[in-house]
Amino acid sequence: MLEHPQPVIRVTMMPRDTNGHGTIFGGVLLSYIDQAGAIEAARHVSQKLVTVAIKEVVFHEPVNVGDVVSFFGSVKRIGNTSITVAIEVFSTRIWAQKAEEVRVTEAELTFVAIDEEGKPTPILRSKS
Numbered sequence: 001m002l003e004h005p006q007p008v009i010r011v012t013m014m015p016r017d018t019n020g021h022g023t024i025f026g027g028v029l030l031s032y033i034d035q036a037g038a039i040e041a042a043r044h045v046s047q048k049l050v051t052v053a054i055k056e057v058v059f060h061e062p063v064n065v066g067d068v069v070s071f072f073g074s075v076k077r078i079g080n081t082s083i084t085v086a087i088e089v090f091s092t093r094i095w096a097q098k099a100e101e102v103r104v105t106e107a108e109l110t111f112v113a114i115d116e117e118g119k120p121t122p123i124l125r126s127k128s
């Protein structure tokens, strides 16, 4: 697990989130991954951020309806105008006879700090 012990987001997956196989649609997880990455990045940067790239998304295991899914974040790199965050996703099968936590997905995302014109601007580190 990554260095930040508290998940950035924790959510229960619902029947509306499924694909044609009855497991959770990857695009739903991607949306939460983007949100979790943005929240983690915003803890370190005081400007407005936009996602420039989502890379190395790997879906290791399926996520099921009713699973409690936790998105953990950690900063990998801070550049001149960009910040890169790793997100790891763990799914807790709370309805299984013996609840287990499974590492289901990982991704790396890069966000860019932008000015009022939407142009890249040097990162200002937040004080927290």
Ligand SMILES: CC(C)(COP(=O)(O)OP(=O)(O)OC[C@H]1O[C@@H](n2cnc3c(N)ncnc32)[C@H](O)[C@@H]1OP(=O)(O)O)[C@@H](O)C(=O)NCCC(=O)NCCS
Pocket: 049, 050, 051, 052, 053, 078, 079, 080, 081, 082, 083, 110, 112, 114, 118, 119, 120
């Ligand atoms: C993000 C955006 C402002 C970047 O503008 P740009 O002129 O292409 O930016 P630059 O080429 O100067 O690169 C800016 C930073 O992003 C990084 N970057 C650019 N493309 C990247 C990519 N594909 N992967 C990783 N980093 C990337 C650069 O390395 C640079 O980082 P650094 O200053 O820390 O070295 C522009 O592409 C944009 O507005 N994209 C749409 C954003 C958006 O709508 N996102 C979805 C909703 S939030």
